[in-house]
Amino acid sequence: MRRAFVVIGLLALLAPLTAAASFASDRLWTGSHAAEARAQALLTAIRAAGDHGLKPEWYRIADLEKALEPGADRDRAEQLLSDAFVTYASDISTGRVRANSIDRDIDIQQRRIDRAGLLKEAADAGDFPTWLASLPPKGDYPALQKTLATLRQKRATAATFTSLPYGDALKPGMIDPRVPMLRQRLAELEMTVPAPSAVAELYDDALAVVVKDYQAAKGLTVDGVIGAKTTRSLNTSLDDRIDQVVANLERRRWLPADLGNRYVLVNAADYSMVFVDGGQPVFRSLVIVGTPKNPTPEIASTMYGFQTNPYWTVPQSISGEEYLPILRRDPHALAAGGFRIFESWSDDDSEIDPDTVDWNAVDPKAFPYRIRQDPGVGNALGYIFFPFSNRYGIYMHDTATRALFAEGSRNFSHGCIRLQNPLEFVEKVFGGRGGFDKERVRAAIDGGQQVSYTFPEPVRLYVTYRTVTANADGEVTFRDDIYGRDRRVVQAMGQPRS
Template sequence: MFMHFASRAAAAIALAVSMTAVAPNFAVAQTTAFRQAVAEGAARDDVVAEFYRARTFEGIWTGTSEAAQARRNALLTAFANASDHGLPEDLYDPQALMARMQAATTAADQGAVEVELTQLYLSYARDIQTGILTPGRVVSDIKREVPLRDRSGYLDGIMAGNPQAYLASLPPSSPEYARLLREKLRMEVLLANGGWGPTVPGGKLEPGDTGARVVALRDRLVAMGFMDRSVTRSYDAALQVAVMDFQTAHGLTADGIAGEGTLQELNIPASRRLEQVIVAMERERWTNFERGDRHIWVNMTDFSAAIVDHGSVTFSTRSVIGALDEDRQSPEFSDVMSHMVINPSWYVPRSIIVGEYLPALQRNRNAVGHIEITDRNGRVVNRGAVNFSQYNARTFPFAMRQPPSSRNALGLVKFMFPNQYNIYLHDTPAKSLFGREVRAFSHGCIRLNDPFDFAYALLAVQEADPVGVFQGILNTGRERRVNLDAPVPVHLVYRTAFTHTTGLLNFRRDVYSRDSRIWNALANEGVVVRAFEG
């Protein structure tokens, strides 16, 4: 499946090596005209200008020296494979660069090409290491700080040691990125060979059904790799297992029935799935940093929260995320969990107070009676003495708090990673929601299906009896903060395409339509879906 990759890489190497043939064109690279052109071209970029100034405007890509040839060959080879990583193919086009190099017959033109190569290299290095896009400009709820590297470090890196090895070190080194890259290349071959074939027409199919639509379902699942080749025309046990495996890999209720939701996901074309993989690779570049030997990974589209220890999931639970309304969607960011609160009070966010509770109190002062109204000093206010109609969202002077109880909106425990968005993980009394397939119901915080077990797993590294410690505090009924001896990084992410450690590619619905916006932004930058003959 990698024949196209190998052949293109070989072609790129041959192309790069051929640059030695045009090296004599750069024999005058040390002339005043060349250096002047470099100085003028670099002046528009402080980092580049400082780099060349320190070298007295000597070139690093041009010329016939062995070092210049090695850098040039490595760069052109990297550019030839840039689109493998979902980078803009036309931007990093080695053939076009070759043509410009060969057309540069004067020292001034050669100096301009020298700076162009440096600028393009810096763009490539950042694109492949930390992403093409600035995420918050595409989706405002992506609050993530992309780990941009110092651009001068890229220049130092390409000058030190083996340029080919340095360029190979730039993409994310995470196992997930490697698996996504492999799946992208595999799917490109798949696309060239017709994708997954015809879609499955009609309505629901279930065990016992027969006929042409069952055959279409069978063939689609065989093409997708969820069952072995078969000649069956009936919805038998093997087909039911294949449907269940497909449902599991797509975050659907695994009931073995090909209902409307399952068929909708099943009929999404391979080209659209490939777009999701490319977006996932871009997102992986945004999180190209140390995530912590122990960390918490909340994938919103999967409605799950996991504790990861040294790369392995050691605990996982279902979650509920923010509702689909724009003002309730959960943001994406990373922070550090410092403590949990057992028997928490719920301090109602101001947006809920003035948007939901104040109008209710204006209609009936006894509304939301389970919530205390408090003054600025935290003292409970007698609601019978307040004329709520005299206030609006701006002037309402009170806060609101729900005391600890099993009916508390936060349940019996919350997990805190203090942040400016007032987002945290917590228990909930609304347990029935965890049985839903799509679980987007909160005001933005992440609700956990198994919060006690989550707490035990966090405390296990610092308590000999984590269950006893937790339950002992819980049974007092009093609010208490419990610090984590070793704070744990928390990553709230949004991945509609991801791999299982076994290598199985999973897809999830784009519940907030974020990945579709990211794909459109990538496409605007020149990223394309490719197909290659295997």
């Protein structure tokens, strides 16, 4: 009996080894016509990695080609091709880099690729080239690929580049030596430029119209004035634009392949927001986002509802950097704006008299007090506040400074997202459900009531930074890289993979 158990035990131990030997005999890339065709399809895709903003050498294309030569070691070929395949498939579907490693203001949980599962899918694919081509994201991704190809073709023709010097603001009606260079630069950007007037250096109204068209296309303030922002945008080279497209192909790969049927997408680079319900855009809005010093992060979260007439608790960094100098000049200066100061961050009974504090002795980097603004017309959050979980302490909200929505470059906040028409957005989210009554909410706002409302179902939120996008017709829009993130993304992509 004991001998029988020994035999059974040995068979159990040998079973995995037998299965492994069987799997090894079924080679994925060599040894049969189907496997070799699969290998050639992979090499073809890797050679065209540039279409995705990637580089063939990242996948050791030269080593792969040598490994498939007649007489080469099959085991080594299998290992090299499997490694290259998993790396390439992961890169084109979920991103070349871990987004969170690039910038502290990026907090995106990318999908993880299962190596064994991916190899099995490749083996089971009836049409491997078609299956491989299906891995990249959909949406505007193909349009960005076409734009990348077009820009590279333009660069290959050695197109001229006229750099516009910085200087004082150039306004219509002025005579300035930069005007001929401005005309040349706009022509290089394929804008239709009118002939100059009798005075070549006159910035005339006809040229100002072209500048305004350019500013509108790039999301700049449309005033015809050539200031620092417009000059910087005009001086963006073809190489810079190519890098932007490469960064935005990567950025799209970070997000889920399918964003879902119901979500909010905020694009900080475009100062825009869209609410998608049932797979269709049902609400769009302008937004105000963070300054370059206090950028709006890239995150994914969920919104569950909103509140009317919120308090605004000032973050410690703002209290120390911006409000402490005011308190040092006049301890009561903040009171006019509805601000109150508390000793505790949790006890509302701990309000203090600002005259009792020696503000000159307070460390701005370790501000110990809680400053809170009461609800009201001047409240920084406006009348509606949308909280959502994130490690940055930002949220979406109304605003008391609505005039800023008329600006082109709307990067004025400390990182939060200011929404232009929050009540209209709420109405779309409820969609007639949950007993929602827009006028009742408006009455609560007007009456100064703090009321919390829960959405009929949670709304997924994606806060992105897409400096290059395409609409449903494939028309591509560029926005200037106000946070300087595109360059960091491209640099990170070129680093060796672990």
